[in-house]
Amino acid sequence: MTGPPPLHTGDGTAPTYGRLLLDHLLAGTPSGETPLTHVAEIPAREARYGDWPQWAPDPLVQAFRERGVDRPWSHQAEAAELAASGQHVVVSTGTASGKSLAYQLPVLGALAEDPHATALYLSPTKALGADQLKAVTELTSATDTLSTVCACAYDGDTSPEIRQWARRHSRWIFTNPDMLHLSLLPAHARWAHLWRRLRYVVVDECHAYRGVFGSHVALILRRVRRVARRYGADPVFVLASATTAEPGAAASRLIGAPCREVTEDGSPHGPRTVAMWEPPLLKDVTGEHGAPVRRAAGTEAGRLLADLVVEGARTLAFVRSRHGAELAAMGARRLLTEVAPDLVERVAAYRAGYLAEDRRELEAALSEGRLLGVASTNALELGVDIAGLDAVVVAGFPGTVASFWQQGGRAGRRGQGSLVVLVARDDPLDTYLVHHPQALLDRPVEATVTDPGNPYVLGPQLLCAASELPLSEDEVDEFGAREVLTDLADQGLIRRRPHGWFVAPGVEPHGDVEIRGGIGHQVAIVEADTGRMLGTVEAGRAPATVHPGAVHLHQGETFVVDELHLEDGIALVHAEDPEWSTSAREITDICCISVDEMHDHGAVTVASVSVEVSHRVVGYLRRLPSGEVLDQIILDMPEHTLPTRAVMYTIDPELLDRIGITAERVPGALHAAEHAAICLLPLVATCDRWDIGGVSTDLHPDTGLPTVFVYDGQPGGAGFAERGFHRIARWLRATRDAVAACECAAGCPSCVYSPKCGNGNDPLDKAGAIAVLGAVLDAIEGSEPA
Numbered sequence: 001m002t003g004p005p006p007l008h009t010g011d012g013t014a015p016t017y018g019r020l021l022l023d024h025l026l027a028g029t030p031s032g033e034t035p036l037t038h039v040a041e042i043p044a045r046e047a048r049y050g051d052w053p054q055w056a057p058d059p060l061v062q063a064f065r066e067r068g069v070d071r072p073w074s075h076q077a078e079a080a081e082l083a084a085s086g087q088h089v090v091v092s093t094g095t096a097s098g099k100s101l102a103y104q105l106p107v108l109g110a111l112a113e114d115p116h117a118t119a120l121y122l123s124p125t126k127a128l129g130a131d132q133l134k135a136v137t138e139l140t141s142a143t144d145t146l147s148t149v150c151a152c153a154y155d156g157d158t159s160p161e162i163r164q165w166a167r168r169h170s171r172w173i174f175t176n177p178d179m180l181h182l183s184l185l186p187a188h189a190r191w192a193h194l195w196r197r198l199r200y201v202v203v204d205e206c207h208a209y210r211g212v213f214g215s216h217v218a219l220i221l222r223r224v225r226r227v228a229r230r231y232g233a234d235p236v237f238v239l240a241s242a243t244t245a246e247p248g249a250a251a252s253r254l255i256g257a258p259c260r261e262v263t264e265d266g267s268p269h270g271p272r273t274v275a276m277w278e279p280p281l282l283k284d285v286t287g288e289h290g291a292p293v294r295r296a297a298g299t300e301a302g303r304l305l306a307d308l309v310v311e312g313a314r315t316l317a318f319v320r321s322r323h324g325a326e327l328a329a330m331g332a333r334r335l336l337t338e339v340a341p342d343l344v345e346r347v348a349a350y351r352a353g354y355l356a357e358d359r360r361e362l363e364a365a366l367s368e369g370r371l372l373g374v375a376s377t378n379a380l381e382l383g384v385d386i387a388g389l390d391a392v393v394v395a396g397f398p399g400t401v402a403s404f405w406q407q408g409g410r411a412g413r414r415g416q417g418s419l420v421v422l423v424a425r426d427d428p429l430d431t432y433l434v435h436h437p438q439a440l441l442d443r444p445v446e447a448t449v450t451d452p453g454n455p456y457v458l459g460p461q462l463l464c465a466a467s468e469l470p471l472s473e474d475e476v477d478e479f480g481a482r483e484v485l486t487d488l489a490d491q492g493l494i495r496r497r498p499h500g501w502f503v504a505p506g507v508e509p510h511g512d513v514e515i516r517g518g519i520g521h522q523v524a525i526v527e528a529d530t531g532r533m534l535g536t537v538e539a540g541r542a543p544a545t546v547h548p549g550a551v552h553l554h555q556g557e558t559f560v561v562d563e564l565h566l567e568d569g570i571a572l573v574h575a576e577d578p579e580w581s582t583s584a585r586e587i588t589d590i591c592c593i594s595v596d597e598m599h600d601h602g603a604v605t606v607a608s609v610s611v612e613v614s615h616r617v618v619g620y621l622r623r624l625p626s627g628e629v630l631d632q633i634i635l636d637m638p639e640h641t642l643p644t645r646a647v648m649y650t651i652d653p654e655l656l657d658r659i660g661i662t663a664e665r666v667p668g669a670l671h672a673a674e675h676a677a678i679c680l681l682p683l684v685a686t687c688d689r690w691d692i693g694g695v696s697t698d699l700h701p702d703t704g705l706p707t708v709f710v711y712d713g714q715p716g717g718a719g720f721a722e723r724g725f726h727r728i729a730r731w732l733r734a735t736r737d738a739v740a741a742c743e744c745a746a747g748c749p750s751c752v753y754s755p756k757c758g759n760g761n762d763p764l765d766k767a768g769a770i771a772v773l774g775a776v777l778d779a780i781e782g783s784e785p786a
C-alpha cells in the first residue's frame with residue numbers, strides 16, 4: 001500500500017473529525033488494496049447574516065425566532081428582498097442552507113399583508129411537499145395574522161372533501177406540476193379565488209425539472225403565468241435549487257421570464273473531508289469476453305458503513321438500487337456480528353417507498369442516535385431534513401454533480417467536521433471522476449438542461465393551453481409555437497376563430513400528456529396478481545426495457561416482466577427479485593434528416609443533426625451483480641423508429657490511417673469511443689447515460705465517412721446531444737482521459753464496456769478509441785481552441 005495522501009487539516013493544527021474517520025477507514029482496508037484515489041479538505045465556513053426585512057411582520061419574525069432562527073442568513077435576506085420587490089428569483093445554495101426560509105418569508109409576508117392574497121407551492125415529489133407544508137403550517141398556526149392562510153396539500157392523495165375545502169378556503173396550495181397540469185389549470189374557473197390574487201409561485205428543488213420532464217414543466221409554468229394573467233394576477237416566482245451552474249439562466253428558461261439569481265451561500269458549515277474511493281479489481285471473477293470487473297460499489301459501501309459505525313459515526317450510505325441498499329446494510333451487519341455484535345441492530349436498510357412516516361421515523365432514529373448507520377436508495381435524496389450526520393457514503397456517482405452534493409451535503413452537524421466518500425462503480429464516468437476529482441470538486445455544478453421548444457412537448461402542451469383559454473397570436477409567439485401551431489391546425493386539432501385559436505370540438509388533450517413518462521403512446525406496467533399499476537414507459541422504449549424476461553426496478557422494488565402487449569399498451573409483471581439484471585440486445589440504424597449546425601475542422605466534422613433512429617430488439621443478456629454474464633436469450637420484437645436530435649462527428653479515413661487505425665480496427669475503435677462518450681456526456685449535460693444512445697459505423701451512408709452519433713433517447717430530443725455539440729472539446733477530452741486512465745489491458749466496464757450495448761460489446765478496441773479521440777480533439781482544438 002502506498003499510504004494515504006498528505007494529511008490536510010481544516011485549521012492547520014489538528015486533524016479534522018472527517019480526516020480521522022477517513023484514516024480509520026484506511027486502517028481497515030485489506031493489505032494490498034489502495035482504494036483511496038484522492039482526498040480534499042473543504043474548509044469550514046462562517047455564517048454570514050442579513051437583517052430581517054422591514055416589511056416582515058413582527059409576529060412572523062417572532063415565529064422564526066422561536067424556531068431557532070435569530071437572523072436570516074445573507075442569501076435568505078437577499079432572495080426575500082428581491083422577491084418582495086416583484087422580481088422573479090432563484091436561490092441556488094447548498095444542502096440544508098435554509099432555502100425554505102428564503103421563500104417562506106416573502107410569501108407569508110404577502111399573505112399577512114393582504115388577507116385575500118394567495119400562493120402556490122410546487123415540488124417534484126409528494127413527500128417533499130408534505131414536509132414543507134408541515135413546516136409552513138407550524139409557522140402559520142403560531143402566528144395570529146396568518147391563521148387565515150389555511151395552507152393545504154392538493155395532490156393525487158387528497159380526498160374529494162378536502163379538495164372542495166381547499167378550493168374555497170386555502171390561500172396557499174401545496175401541489176406538484178402533475179396536479180397543476182391535470183386539475184388546477186384545466187379547471188381554472190373553479191379555482192378563480194386562487195388565480196385572482198395569486199402573488200407567489202414557489203418552485204422547490206427546481207433543478208429536478210430537467211430533460212423532457214423539465215420541458216413539460218417549463219410549458220406548464222408558462223400556462224400558469226398565462227391563466228393568472230387572464231384573472232388579472234402577475235405572480236412572482238421564487239425558485240429553490242441545489243447548486244447548479246447558471247441557475248438564473250436555467251430558471252429563466254423554466255418560467256419563461258427573466259429571473260435573478262442568489263448564489264452566495266451565507267449558511268455556516270464545518271470542515272468537510274471528501275474522499276474518492278475505487279474498489280479493487282476482483283481476482284477470480286471476469287465479465288463479458290473475460291474482461292476484468294471491480295468489487296461492487298454496494299459491497300464496498302457496506303464495509304465502509306460497518307467501519308464508520310464502529311467509530312460511532314452517524315452514517316448514511318446512498319446506494320443506487322433497493323437490492324444494493326439491502327446488500328450494503330446486510331454486509332455491514334454481517335461484519336459487525338464479528339467485531340461489534342452490540343452494534344448490529346443499529347444498522348438498517350431504508351427500503352420503503354416514499355412514505356412520509358417511514359422517513360420521519362428514520363430521521364428521528366438517526367438524529368436520536370438509535371440508529372448509527374443506514375443504507376438507503378436515492379429515495380431519501382430530495383428534501384429529507386437529516387443534517388446531523390457525521391459521514392455520508394455515496395456508492396456510485398448519482399448521475400449529476402448537483403445530486404452528489406445534495407447527498408454529500410447531509411454530512412456535518414452544524415460546525416463539526418464530517419466525511420463524504422464517493423465509492424466508484426464499475427463504470428467509465430465513476431472511474432473518470434475518482435481519477436479526475438477536480439471534475440467533481442472544483443467545477444461548477446452542471447447547468448440544468450430543458451428544451452421547451454421540443455415540438456413533441458410543445459404540440460400537446462399548446463393544445464392544453466388552447467383548451468384552457470383560446471390562444472392569441474401574441475401568445476403563440478410567446479410560446480415560440482408558430483410552426484407547431486400550423487402542424488396542429490393541419491391535423492384539424494386546433495382552429496382559428498375571430499377571438500383566437502380554439503381546440504377542435506371533442507379534443508381533450510390533458511389526459512394524453514404524460515409529463516413524467518415522456519412523449520407519445522405509453523405502455524402501462526401492471527402487476528398481474530394485484531392489478532397495481534407501477535408506472536409507464538414510452539412505447540418506443542418498451543421493447544428494450546419491458547420485454548418478456550426483463551428485470552424491472554420500481555422505487556427500489558424488483559419485478560420480472562411476463563408479457564408485453566404493445567398494441568394494448570400493457571406490460572404484465574410479477575414481484576420477483578432474481579440475482580441477475582437484464583439488458584436488451586438490439587440492432588440500431590440511424591439516418592440523418594437534416595443538419596442543424598456544422599463545424600468543419602478539416603479531417604474532422606462535427607454537427608448537430610436531426611435524425612431518425614430505428615431499433616429492433618433481438619434478445620437480452622442476464623448479468624450477475626458482479627458483472628458476470630449468465631447467458632443470452634433470443635427475442636423477436638417489432639422495429640421501432642425514433643425521430644430525435646444527435647451530435648455526430650465524422651473522420652476522414654486517411655486521418656485514421658495516419659494514426660495507425662487500419663481499416664479492420666476502425667469499427668472497434670469508433671464503437672469503444674462511442675460507448676465511453678455516452679457515459680461521459682452527463683459531465684456536460686444533466687442527463688443520465690440511460691437518456692441517450694449512440695451509433696458508430698466505419699461507413700455511414702449519409703456521410704460517406706466513418707461516423708459516430710450520440711442521440712437523445714426521447715422523440716424530438718431533450719437538449720442533451722445539443723449540449724454535447726456545444727461542449728464537444730471538453731466532453732471528448734474527458735472521454736479520452738477516462739479511457740486512457742483505466743488500468744485494464746483491453747477494455748472493461750470501467751472504460752469502454754457498456755451494460756446496455758445492443759451489440760454485446762463487440763467489437764471494442766480500447767487503444768483504438770484513445771487514438772481516435774486524440775485525433776478528433778487535435779483537429780477540433782487545432783482549428784478552434786476550446
Ligand SMILES: Nc1ncnc2c1ncn2[C@@H]1O[C@H](COP(=O)(O)OP(=O)(O)OP(=O)(O)O)[C@@H](O)[C@H]1O
Pocket residue numbers: 067068069070071072073076094095096097098099100101382383384385
Ligand atoms: N437563518 C437561519 N439560522 C439558523 N438556522 C436556520 C436558518 N435558516 C434555516 N435554518 C435551519 O436550517 C435547516 C435547514 O433548512 P432547510 O431545510 O430550509 O434547508 P434547504 O436548503 O431547504 O435544504 P435542502 O437542501 O434539503 O433543500 C432547518 O433546520 C432550518 O430550521
